[in-house]
Amino acid sequence: MAGRLLSIGECMVELMQAEDDLLRKGYAGDTFNTAYYARLFLPHDWKVDYLTAVGTDTVSGEMLAFIEKTGVGTGFIRRVEGRSPGLYMIHLKDGERSFSYWRSASAAKTLADDAAHLRAAIEACDIIVFSGITLAILAPSAVETLLLELRRAKAAGKRVVFDPNIRPRLWDDKHHMLETISAGARAASLVMPSFDDEAAHFGDADIAATIARYRALGVENIVVKDGPKGVTLSFGDAPLQFAPSATVDRIVDTTSAGDSFNGAFLARYAIDGDAGKAARFAAETAATVIQHHGALVSRDKLNGTA
Numbered sequence: 001m002a003g004r005l006l007s008i009g010e011c012m013v014e015l016m017q018a019e020d021d022l023l024r025k026g027y028a029g030d031t032f033n034t035a036y037y038a039r040l041f042l043p044h045d046w047k048v049d050y051l052t053a054v055g056t057d058t059v060s061g062e063m064l065a066f067i068e069k070t071g072v073g074t075g076f077i078r079r080v081e082g083r084s085p086g087l088y089m090i091h092l093k094d095g096e097r098s099f100s101y102w103r104s105a106s107a108a109k110t111l112a113d114d115a116a117h118l119r120a121a122i123e124a125c126d127i128i129v130f131s132g133i134t135l136a137i138l139a140p141s142a143v144e145t146l147l148l149e150l151r152r153a154k155a156a157g158k159r160v161v162f163d164p165n166i167r168p169r170l171w172d173d174k175h176h177m178l179e180t181i182s183a184g185a186r187a188a189s190l191v192m193p194s195f196d197d198e199a200a201h202f203g204d205a206d207i208a209a210t211i212a213r214y215r216a217l218g219v220e221n222i223v224v225k226d227g228p229k230g231v232t233l234s235f236g237d238a239p240l241q242f243a244p245s246a247t248v249d250r251i252v253d254t255t256s257a258g259d260s261f262n263g264a265f266l267a268r269y270a271i272d273g274d275a276g277k278a279a280r281f282a283a284e285t286a287a288t289v290i291q292h293h294g295a296l297v298s299r300d301k302l303n304g305t306a
Contacts, residue, residue: 002045003270006076006125007035008146009134010108011052011063013087014295023089027066028295030131030165033256036296037263037285038129039071042270049073051121053107055084060107070296076121078114083107094251103137112142115149122149122158127266131163135180136170143180150187162188163262166197178202185217192262195226207232211240223265223279225258231279243279246287256295261286 009031018024032050039048050072054060056079063085064074086103111134112118122128128150135143154160164181171177178201185191191214195207204210207224211234214222222234228248233241265282269275289297 002043002047003126004047004049004124005035005038005042005127005129005266005270006049006051006121007031007038007072007129008051008111009131010086010103010106010111010137011050011054011067012103012106012108013059013063013085015087015089017090017092026296027063027085028256030133030163030259031129032067032072033259033295034129034163034263034266035072036070037260038267039263040299040302041264041267041285046270047073049076049121049125051076051111051118053078053080053083053109053111053113055079055107056081057084059085076117078111078117080107080110083110106137109137109139110142112138112146115145118145119149119152122153125158127159127161127270128153129161129163129262129266130184132165132181132184133167133170135184136167136177143183147183147187154187154189159190160188161190161192161262161266163192163258164197165194165258166201168201174201182217185214185219188219190221190223191219192223192225192258192265194258195224195229198224221275223275225261227257231261231283233275233279235275241276241279243276243283246284248287248291250291252291256297257286257290259295260289260297 009029011027011029011032014026014028015023035048035050054063067074084105086106089100091098150160162184198204198210210224211222220236224232228245230245231243261282264285265278268278268281288302292301
C-alpha cells in the first residue's frame with residue numbers, strides 16, 4: 001500500500017576527503033541520509049519528503065537541486081532570507097570519522113518556526129522521522145512546537161520515528177540534553193537508538209536497560225543498534241528479536257552507518273511489516289555503505305542488498 005514518509009532535520013554541505021588532498025563537496029545530514037536511503041528502497045508509489053529550511057543563496061539552491069535529484073521531495077522546505085546551510089568536514093582515521101562544523105547561521109534552525117506549515121506537512125504524511133540532532137539545533141520554543149505536532153501525529157496513529165543520535169557538542173547542558181532526548185522519545189512510536197550512545201550518556205548497563213527506559217517513556221517499538229554486535233528489536237508484546245551485523249571486509253567510512261540502517265529498515269518495514277527481516281536487510285545495507293566514502297552511497301553500489 002502506498003504511503004508518504006517525511007524526514008525532519010538539517011541537511012548540510014559536506015566536505016569529504018578525495019584524492020591528492022582535495023575535498024569533494026556533497027550534501028548530507030542524519031535525517032536527510034535516512035530519507036535518501038528510504039527513497040532508494042521504497043516502492044515508486046511511496047513518496048519521500050524532507051522538511052527543513054534553507055537560505056536564498058546559491059548554495060541553498062544547489063542543495064535543493066541535489067535533493068530533488070535524489071528523488072526526495074522538497075515541497076516542504078522553506079527558504080529563509082539571510083540564512084544559509086550549515087557546513088561540516090569529515091576527518092577519517094582508520095575508517096572512523098570525526099567532524100568539524102560551521103553552522104551558526106544555519107537556516108535549518110528555523111525549520112519549526114512556522115507552526116502551521118509544520119502541522120500541514122506532518123498531517124500529509126504516514127511516517128515521520130526526526131532525531132536528537134533535529135532537537136539539538138532548535139531553540140527551546142521551537143522544540144516544543146515540533147514535539148507538540150509529533151505528539152499529535154502519534155496520537156492520530158501515524159508512525160513517528162526517533163533516532164536519539166546523541167551529540168553532546170550540540171548541547172549546552174547535559175541535563176537539558178537528556179531531558180530533551182527523553183521528551184523526543186515520548187513523542188515517538190518507534191525509537192532507534194545506538195547502544196554506545198545510550199550507555200555513555202544515560203548510563204545504561206546493557207541493552208535490556210535501554211529497552212526498559214524507553215518502554216517507561218511510552219515507546220511501543222524499539223530497535224537498539226549495537227554496531228558489529230548486531231541489533232535487538234523490541235516490538236509491542238512480541239518476544240525480543242536479534243539480527244546479527246553483516247560481514248564487512250574493509251571499513252572505509254562509518255559516516256552514515258546508522259542513518260543508512262534507519263532508512264533501509266523503515267523502507268523494508270513499511271513494505272511488509274516484518275521487523276526482523278527489515279533489520280537483517282538494513283544491516284546488510286549499512287555494511288555496504290561503510291565500505292565506501294561519504295554519507296550517501298549510490299544505488300549501483302548497493303545492488304547486492306536490493
